[in-house]
Amino acid sequence: MAKQTIPKAAALRLSLYLREVESLLEAGQTKVSSGQLAESLGLTAAQVRKDLARFGPLGRAGIGYLCPALAEQFRRILGTDQLRPVALVGAGNLGRALATYPGFERRGFKITALLDNDLRKVGRQYGGLIVQDIAKLHFVCQRDRIRLAILAVPGSAAQDVADLLVRAGIQGLLNFSPVRLDVPAAVVVSTVALSLELEQLGLAVRLRNK
Amino acid sequence: MAKQTIPKAAALRLSLYLREVESLLEAGQTKVSSGQLAESLGLTAAQVRKDLARFGPLGRAGIGYLCPALAEQFRRILGTDQLRPVALVGAGNLGRALATYPGFERRGFKITALLDNDLRKVGRQYGGLIVQDIAKLHFVCQRDRIRLAILAVPGSAAQDVADLLVRAGIQGLLNFSPVRLDVPAAVVVSTVALSLELEQLGLAVRLRNK
DNA sequence: AAGTGTGAATCGCTTCACAGCG
DNA sequence: CGCTGTGAAGCGATTCACACTT
Numbered sequence: 001m002a003k004q005t006i007p008k009a010a011a012l013r014l015s016l017y018l019r020e021v022e023s024l025l026e027a028g029q030t031k032v033s034s035g036q037l038a039e040s041l042g043l044t045a046a047q048v049r050k051d052l053a054r055f056g057p058l059g060r061a062g063i064g065y066l067c068p069a070l071a072e073q074f075r076r077i078l079g080t081d082q083l084r085p086v087a088l089v090g091a092g093n094l095g096r097a098l099a100t101y102p103g104f105e106r107r108g109f110k111i112t113a114l115l116d117n118d119l120r121k122v123g124r125q126y127g128g129l130i131v132q133d134i135a136k137l138h139f140v141c142q143r144d145r146i147r148l149a150i151l152a153v154p155g156s157a158a159q160d161v162a163d164l165l166v167r168a169g170i171q172g173l174l175n176f177s178p179v180r181l182d183v184p185a186a187v188v189v190s191t192v193a194l195s196l197e198l199e200q201l202g203l204a205v206r207l208r209n210k
Numbered sequence: 211m212a213k214q215t216i217p218k219a220a221a222l223r224l225s226l227y228l229r230e231v232e233s234l235l236e237a238g239q240t241k242v243s244s245g246q247l248a249e250s251l252g253l254t255a256a257q258v259r260k261d262l263a264r265f266g267p268l269g270r271a272g273i274g275y276l277c278p279a280l281a282e283q284f285r286r287i288l289g290t291d292q293l294r295p296v297a298l299v300g301a302g303n304l305g306r307a308l309a310t311y312p313g314f315e316r317r318g319f320k321i322t323a324l325l326d327n328d329l330r331k332v333g334r335q336y337g338g339l340i341v342q343d344i345a346k347l348h349f350v351c352q353r354d355r356i357r358l359a360i361l362a363v364p365g366s367a368a369q370d371v372a373d374l375l376v377r378a379g380i381q382g383l384l385n386f387s388p389v390r391l392d393v394p395a396a397v398v399v400s401t402v403a404l405s406l407e408l409e410q411l412g413l414a415v416r417l418r419n420k
Numbered sequence: 421a422a423g424t425g426t427g428a429a430t431c432g433c434t435t436c437a438c439a440g441c442g
Numbered sequence: 443c444g445c446t447g448t449g450a451a452g453c454g455a456t457t458c459a460c461a462c463t464t
Contacts, residue, residue, distance in 0.1 A: 041390075061423055194314070201400045256435055
């Protein structure tokens, strides 16, 4: 494997590279230069080369990079070279939207369980998934060896559900509730704060017009 | 007004500061020190002071910061001291979830229009909003002076809708489609790529276990 | 000739350390 | 004495420039 340490900023770009290379492959292009990737992604050619060199000696001087090799290596590093199961907690509006979101599976993630604590929702079906009682969380996570979970519950319930997920052995938590979650250091939490995104967008617009 | 230039990283923290201060105010706390804010948000005290000093001379030496003054200033900088109208395009699963998301209004944003190009959806009501024909986009945006829009349509339609939004005078675009949008430089685009978030989470978990 | 890989220079942000105020 | 505000130092990431490979 390449380097053990990946700068946070470079890790973020890794996903972008993979997306771009996949799109090139779909368009039938089998090789690409650092300059072309930089142009498409709004980066500099030097930065692209630095990143790609870090992920392994992937390029050929004078030629460029071979797209299939890039895609394969990117997926290997990201761990999405095989489908990974994900638990989704919360079958409200947002949970249902995420349950039916087609993008996850295309990117190597499969939501294999949809759970809620509202017994009126249990048994209903969304996006091919039957809502299960959250009491089954631990059992399901263990049985299917689920390491990642998405949290789409109201803020008031988020910490309680997070505790359940931690006890069920979850290692990574994608949190859509606008609260900071208190979890053991061994568990990774990533919060998507929707209103924060809007705030930042509004601020960027404000500053641009000055 | 404070400084005209806000580092990208500091701007991001601005939203976090506001959230924390609001939560302190709700708990009845009227003053706070840089150390306490740092502790709550996982930053260093020095960084908090640097940030807050940038946003204006807000603190009192030996005392700390007054929460109401902080909240007021933060909101003023973010432009959320008054409710800002937002257009939401796409009444699919994700669009409906966003239309009914209560967090936006609490943070100074009000979705005032929900639009879709699917005439079967036009006229339906979600979260108090009636779905309108996207043909009315330009009219609605002009009438209500809407500057910000949320794009929750399939990737295949995203660029077309983005073009419409730009022509309607939108200045900021929160994009939930997994595609890069081509817009004039004067328009700010922020993309929330859901599967990218999962990828990064998975990678963080992977790297942690090494 | 085209394009990668990489040391060196540079840039921007974070942390440190402390002067100064209440 | 507690705590802010800030120059200075430190650090990580980006950019530059170019030797080197095909």
